[in-house]
Amino acid sequence: MIRLDHVSKSYEAGKPALDDVTIHIDPGEFVFVVGDSGSGKSTLIRLLLKELEPTKGKIYINGQDLKKVTHKKIPMYRRNVGVVFQNFRLLPDRNVYENVAFAMKVIESPNKEIKKKVPTMLSLVGLAAKYRSMPKQLSGGEQQRVAIARALVNEPKILLADEPTGNLDPTNAWEIMGLLEEINKRGTTVIVVTHNMEIVKAMNKRVITIKKGVVVSDVGGDDYED
């Protein structure tokens, strides 16, 4: 489903942010990507979103060469990939319901469908009761739940999470990771970039470690050691 073949990415002349990265991820997998700050994790996410083009190498998503996704086709491609961020990136002037509905509005879903699906999504992330709250009235954990609902409401096959628990206290972090695992169990491929080694160890998933742009280890659940 996701395949990176010898992918390198350099921002400017200098050492590359990603260096000869080869990764295969199957449909339905749950994968952690860990590594120090500046090691190239966000660069990887942005390549998968086609916000950036690889300097070298090829990326295939569902067998499709990302290089061949033209500017015009990028919107359609991105509808298959949900994304959440460390800082949530909710629209501050719209309430919980509107933030999630926004994602459907943007891809021009019919209003009838929006009215049906947004509440379902909000129940899934456990925020049905707070649908009229504004983002600033919510805790960090709740805001991230809204962001996850927004990323999933269009039913993408892949969910990318770039340090989703970076701004959360341990309790909320655990809850968000639990939610992501739940979403993965329902069939979505989930890639989580994180610093939270305690959770990574406890959750027993595949872990890809990047160091200075190079994949230094890629091990499945039980094999992961510090």
Add this chain to the structure above:
Amino acid sequence: MKISTHVYNVGQGMKNVWRNKLFSLASIATMSACIFLFGIFYSLGTNFQAMVKTAEEGVAVTVFFDEGISQAQIDEIGNEISKRAEVSEYNFVSADDAWATFQEEYFGDNPELAEGFAEDNPLANSANYEIYLNDVSMQPTLVSFLEGLDGVRQVNQSEVAAKTLTDINSAITIISMGIVVILLAVSIFLISNTVMVGISVRREEIAIMKLIGAKDAFVRQPFVVEGIMIGLIGSIIPLILLFFMYEEVIKYMASEFNFLSNMVSFIPVKTIFTTLVPVSLLLGVGIGWIGSRVTLHKHLKV
């Protein structure tokens, strides 16, 4: 795009105008000034043109003949005149007609003063053609043509009047066009800046929309709507103002300068506005559209 999507984006565009009040207001004000002046010039110009037209109808060229000319030759000259495109009308005035008119004008109250001339028409040589033009600016051409004809002794014309009217008319047109063009450019500039501010305020929202998978047209539409709304509001306000002003000015002119009403009649507000309204609205919408497109092209490479 779906209708509901357009509705949503129109709503977003209006929100942009509102969120961006200060800049929107500045743009609307400039746009209004522009359309307002355009409206004034248009009203002035149209009225003036009507005056010129009326004046043209009154401006005549008079052709006098050589002494002892035959009626056949006079008819021949008339025939030549009738072939000219710029001539709207021409009348033959015989020497007797001319004398009768003269008597009426100068001896009107005391006809006995003219008695002495009874047997001997003092204007024997004043038979002439009175020629009316459909375009005063063609007068010099016609005059030189007439002067070149056989049997023509003299051509009288009201050159100054004709020239002045034509000159004023084209001066008004040129000056008003110039001012309107400058103001239009300023409007485009201000609207595109307003839209640019809107874009920078909503940068994060635009980035999120693009990540979610919004198409380019969807991202752009609210900003195009914003520009068009500003243009539209900026042309409706001055149109309303002009409508009431025009009526007031006409009323004022009619009461203060009574004598004018004999010379000129103002064009009714309805006639002016049947052209002014669609042209102004089109200008407003067009300027708004151009203004937003300019900015989107420069600052929103989606």
